[in-house]
Amino acid sequence: MEELLKVEGLHTYFHTYRGVLKALTGVSFSLYPGEILGLVGETGCGKSVTARSIMRLIKEPGKIEEGKILYRGKDLLSLSEEEMRTIRGKDISMIFQEPMTSLNPVLKIGTLMSEVIMVHKKVNKNRALNIAKKMLKEVKMPDPEGVLNKYPFELSGGMRQRVMIAMALSSDPEILIADEPTTALDVTIQGQILRLIIDLSQKRGTAVLLITHDLGVVANVADRVIVMYAGNIVEEGRVKSIFTNPSHPYTKGLLRSLPSLAKEGEELPTIPGTLPNLIYPPKGCLFYDRCDIREEYCKEGRPERFHLGEEHYVWCHKIKNEKMERLGYGRTD
Numbered sequence: 001m002e003e004l005l006k007v008e009g010l011h012t013y014f015h016t017y018r019g020v021l022k023a024l025t026g027v028s029f030s031l032y033p034g035e036i037l038g039l040v041g042e043t044g045c046g047k048s049v050t051a052r053s054i055m056r057l058i059k060e061p062g063k064i065e066e067g068k069i070l071y072r073g074k075d076l077l078s079l080s081e082e083e084m085r086t087i088r089g090k091d092i093s094m095i096f097q098e099p100m101t102s103l104n105p106v107l108k109i110g111t112l113m114s115e116v117i118m119v120h121k122k123v124n125k126n127r128a129l130n131i132a133k134k135m136l137k138e139v140k141m142p143d144p145e146g147v148l149n150k151y152p153f154e155l156s157g158g159m160r161q162r163v164m165i166a167m168a169l170s171s172d173p174e175i176l177i178a179d180e181p182t183t184a185l186d187v188t189i190q191g192q193i194l195r196l197i198i199d200l201s202q203k204r205g206t207a208v209l210l211i212t213h214d215l216g217v218v219a220n221v222a223d224r225v226i227v228m229y230a231g232n233i234v235e236e237g238r239v240k241s242i243f244t245n246p247s248h249p250y251t252k253g254l255l256r257s258l259p260s261l262a263k264e265g266e267e268l269p270t271i272p273g274t275l276p277n278l279i280y281p282p283k284g285c286l287f288y289d290r291c292d293i294r295e296e297y298c299k300e301g302r303p304e305r306f307h308l309g310e311e312h313y314v315w316c317h318k319i320k321n322e323k324m325e326r327l328g329y330g331r332t333d
Contacts, residue, residue: 001210003030003070004207005054005092005175010067012053020277023049023062026302031175036201036208038170038222038239040215040254044275046231047211048097051177054209055094056084066141071175090120093168094177095161098184103152103160110148113167120171135166138228141197158189161194169200176201194221217252224311227251230275230286232302237312247314249291285317293318 011026024046031037036219039047052058054069056076069076071092076084096102103112113135119129129148136144139162152160168176180198182190198221201208210222212238218225218239225242227235235248246252253271260300273290276282284299285291291298298317305313306320314320 001032004033004072005031005069005204005209006070007050007054008068008070008159010050010053010069011065012058013063013065014051015063016279022231022278023280024053025281027067027228027233028232028273029226029233029236031207031209031293033174033207034201034205035223036198036210036221038197038225039209039211039228040218040225041214041228042213042254043273044230045228047213047228048179049231051094051179051209051211051227054177055088055092056081057088088173089116089168091172092175092177093171093173095164095179095181096293097167097180102164105152107151109150109152109155109163112152112191113148113163113170131170132166135170136162138200139166140167140192141166156189157185158193161189161193165196165200167195169204169206172204173206174270175207175209177209177211180213181210182212182214182217190217193263197221206333215243216258227254230281231278232286232315234287235313237308238310241310241312247308247312247313248316248320249293250287253290297321297323 008028010024010027014021014023027046027050039050041047045297053064058064071087076087079081110132113132114125117123117128117131118125123131132148133144136147141147141159141162147155147159155163182193185193193216197208200206210218212218213306222239225239226233227248229250235242235251242251243255246255250271250298256269257271259268271290272290276289279325282288282299285303288294288298295318303315303317303320305315308314308323
């Protein structure tokens with residue numbers, strides 16, 4: 001199947017007074033039509049920077065330094081801002097982390113939604129309001145007509161998130177980027193929002209890039225998962241493969257930290273240490289200082305993508321060497 005979106009060797013840096021912070025260094029992945037791809041990792045790993053890079057929403061002092069972002073074969077990084085505006089919000093839409101900061105507090109929901117719809121669908125205001133009402137029904141919003149006449153602060157967190165999803169899908173995008181769509185919502189509402197995203201993806205055939213720090217969310221929603229650490233991908237595969245046979249020590253650490261896997265009364269295990277300084281990153285594996293299987297050779301260079309089998313890949317010197325030795329090829333370091 002041909003990729004709908006292909007990210008190749010993406011480098012996004014932030015030029016600060018302390019130095020150049022390398023937020024993304026060589027990120028590459030593909031998103032296919034109709035699939036839900038989970039992008040997971042702890043805070044600061046580069047998930048949201050990846051999403052904003054795809055949308056070309058990186059602002060100063062940030063800059064996309066290198067790479068390609070191909071949408072249906074067209075490199076988004078080569079487009080003018082005007083050309084990008086015809087794609088952003090129409091072909092590729094995004095749901096941001098906190099809808100309260102994304103919705104203009106002084107405009108009613110009907111005005112907010114109709115303005116977006118008029119821009120992308122080229123319809124008049126009455127037609128746009130009808131589409132807005134239809135979209136609110138589609139995301140199972142109670143009393144959609146009444147909601148159109150309310151301000152964002154009059155809605156609950158779950159209702160605001162439904163408004164954001166309705167707005168994002170109103171232009172029938174091929175790709176929906178959902179950046180932590182269930183943050184700050186209670187567990188019941190989280191489940192409803194995730195179920196909604198799955199249903200809409202299946203009904204519309206929309207490809208979804210789901211960004212979250214919660215592996216439990218990915219387990220219930222995604223088809224494939226990418227695990228990020230310090231601006232790099234460390235593991236990638238089908239959800240079942242990652243959860244039943246995690247390979248990278250960071251992925252294993254994340255899974256051990258899931259509350260659902262802890263025994264009653266047992267303290268949750270944590271991954272010791274902190275993220276490396278991305279202004280002065282180490283030469284070798286970025287996970288070295290926190291890794292429980294590290295070897296001296298892991299400090300010599302960045303690990304490359306290694307195929308474990310089927311659609312499962314890992315970026316780890318030690319695992320690659322062990323696999324190669326088992327196959328009789330000897331070590332590769």
